[in-house]
Amino acid sequence: MLREAGFTVDTAASGEEALSRMPLFDPDVVTLDVTMPGMDGLSCLARIMVEHPKPVVMVSSLTGEGAVETLEALRLGAVEAVQKPAAGSIGRIGGELVETVRAAASSRPRRVRGLRERLRLARARIAGEDFAMSRPAAAAAVPESVETGVVLVGVSTGGPSTLEDILPLLPASFPWPVVVAQHMPPAFTATLARRLDEMCALSVVEASRATVLEPGMVCIARGGADLELARRGGRLQAVCVPASPDRPWHPSADRLVMSAMRLLPPDRLVGVLLTGMGNDGAASMADLHARGGRTIAEAEESAVVFGMPQELIKRGGAGIVLPSDRIAGQLIRWLAPAGRRAG
Structure with a gap:
């Protein structure tokens, strides 16, 4: 969806892989799920904000425990959250995702303090x-x-x-x-x-x-x-x-x-x-x-x-x-x- 909208996109299958690729790809925006294999999204986000501060958009389920974790991600420095559909194709959120990523590209990550x-x-x-x-x-x-x-x-x-x-x-x-x-x-x-x-x-x-x-x-x-x-x-x-x-x-x-x-x-x-x-x-x-x-x-x-x-x-x-x-x-x-x- 992001490529079709004109973005240059790189992908990573885990938090560890994302961190290793960040210095090489140097993205303007990172999209990140909360639940991932190995390193979870919150741990990955915390590392990103310290090592490679970038605007981060959380793309995750915002129900139950997922909502709590996504709120914590916003407190850690993510600029926005997009809700994955509970059922059906993720293509349903294409327009919202593209618009949010475009806005995030012009945002400034906040300095994270306690x-x-x-x-x-x-x-x-x-x-x-x-x-x-x-x-x-x-x-x-x-x-x-x-x-x-x-x-x-x-x-x-x-x-x-x-x-x-x-x-x-x-x-x-x-x-x-x-x-x-x-x-x-x-x-x-x-x-x-x-x-x-x-x-x-x-x-x-x-x-x-x-x-x-x-x-x-x-x-x-x-x-x-x-x-x-x-x-x-x-x-x-x-x-x-x-x-x-x-x-x-x-x-x-x-x-x-x-x-x-x-x-x-x-x-x-x-x-x-x-x-x-x-x-x-x-x-x-x-x-x-x-x-x-x-x-x-x-x-x-x-x-x-x-x-x-x-x-x-x-x-x-x-x-x-x-x-x-x-x-x-x-x-x-x-x-x-x-x-x-x-x-």
């Missing part, structure tokens, strides 16, 4: 650096009410490790719920939510059903579907809806943000657009910014793929541009009640 070290450095930045304190002219002060607002996050390629730079730094007292549209296959987002829940002070859940949004929580959109905000019984909820056929990426960040703008004024919304290919989320967050809402675009220096945040910046819709490890600090300074901010 989570504890990344959090330590980010907390030091929060404590020691200035952040933008001004609000858009059209926005009022954040109301101290039961329903304050929502932080809306759009993210794609490179997302799991980028979310780890942000969500674990938000304190349990963070007053607005956070809703995340992470482009992922349907079998994967529940595992992502569980992993993030283990490392965050906030409660992290997958929106597999209608979920009431409350302070102190992060809601991850279910993979393979879209997520919209709705008001039922006077309370804001995140509602899983069928994927819109006229949108190429799911869960759709644009659809999430547009639904939020129908329910809440701009001063009660913050849009955050992170790493990812394409332009999902750029149009809606630019609209939010134009209406007086606050928006953050991830800086090129930390983005695995700069496509989505770059598009927001090009549209003039980024209120602030920050590397991923400074975004939590900015949200805290905007929204956390005085005296209860993380240091």
